Amino acid sequence: xxxxxxxxxxxxxxxxxxxxxxxxxVTIIMVSIMAPAPARxxxxxxxxxxxxxxxxxxxxxERGKGAFAAANYPLAVTAYSELARLKPHDxxxxxxxxxxxxxxxxxxxxxxDFNEALALDPxxxxxxxxxxxxxxxxxxxxxxxADLNSAEELRPRDPAIPFMRGTLYAQSGQLDGAIAxxxxxxxxxxxxxxxxxxxxxxxxxxxxxGPAKKDFESALRLNPNDAGAxxxxxxxxx
Numbered sequence: 001x002x003x004x005x006x007x008x009x010x011x012x013x014x015x016x017x018x019x020x021x022x023x024x025x026v027t028i029i030m031v032s033i034m035a036p037a038p039a040r041x042x043x044x045x046x047x048x049x050x051x052x053x054x055x056x057x058x059x060x061x062e063r064g065k066g067a068f069a070a071a072n073y074p075l076a077v078t079a080y081s082e083l084a085r086l087k088p089h090d091x092x093x094x095x096x097x098x099x100x101x102x103x104x105x106x107x108x109x110x111x112x113d114f115n116e117a118l119a120l121d122p123x124x125x126x127x128x129x130x131x132x133x134x135x136x137x138x139x140x141x142x143x144x145x146a147d148l149n150s151a152e153e154l155r156p157r158d159p160a161i162p163f164m165r166g167t168l169y170a171q172s173g174q175l176d177g178a179i180a181x182x183x184x185x186x187x188x189x190x191x192x193x194x195x196x197x198x199x200x201x202x203x204x205x206x207x208x209x210g211p212a213k214k215d216f217e218s219a220l221r222l223n224p225n226d227a228g229a230x231x232x233x234x235x236x237x238x
Contacts, residue, residue, distance in 0.1 A: 057086045060082045060086065061083055061093075064079035064097075065096075067100075068099070068103075071103075074104055076096075076100035076104075077097060081097065089120060094113045094116040098117060101113060102130070102134065107134060111134050114130060114134070123154055125151045125155045128147045128151035128154070129147070129151050129161065132144040132147035133164070136168055141172055148161055148164055148165045159184075159192050159195070160185075162182070163181065165181045166178045166181030166182040166184075166198060166199075182196075182198055182202070193219050193223050196215045196229070197215070197219040197232070199211075200212045200214075200216045200219065200228075200232050201228065201232055204235060213236055215229075215232075216229040216230075
């Protein structure tokens with residue numbers, strides 16, 4: 001690095017100036033000293049732009065997260081849209097906007113965002129699960145099954161996945177499949193109260209009062225205010 005304290009001042013150059021015939025040499029020297037400076041400055045611009053972009057992205061990410069937590073879903077959608085403009089290849093940005101759009105009542109927009117998130121990262125289980133939930137609401141049973149099966153491959157120890165699939169089986173009348181999946185969820189998490197309740201309701205449909213009662217009682221031990229379990233026991237007591 002050049003010691004700028006040693007750089008001659010203009011006044012010093014005048015005092016020490018050689019005869020006129022060497023002025024061309026002085027000019028060449030000065031140009032060779034000064035010319036690299038603009039090049040060095042230009043080289044720093046891309047890094048500065050990237051830093052500014054990352055700062056802006058962080059601001060929009062925090063706004064989106066805060067708006068979502070405050071249930072201001074339209075504002076969350078706006079924030080995540082700005083973030084998507086800054087980070088168009090980040091799957092989680094589209095996933096988060098999909099969640100916000102779904103909460104805001106825009107199912108089609110949510111589906112588009114989950115599709116985009118999975119196009120960017122096919123191994124994003126959260127997007128698979130939430131897209132499956134949307135498919136369930138649209139009665140697209142086969143698509144929902146496919147997403148849940150893919151999600152389970154990525155998260156084989158997550159009880160929420162077989163629970164959702166069990167719900168899907170129950171809705172479509174495949175009661176044996178529903179019992180198998182609710183049982184699987186309980187193997188993974190013995191305190192998964194919703195699985196006790198839903199499995200109890202399936203047993204009730206099958207006329208198996210004993211297992212149904214046992215499941216309802218298990219659910220109520222975990223949460224005495226479980227409305228589904230209370231209803232189930234009420235039916236059994238009639």
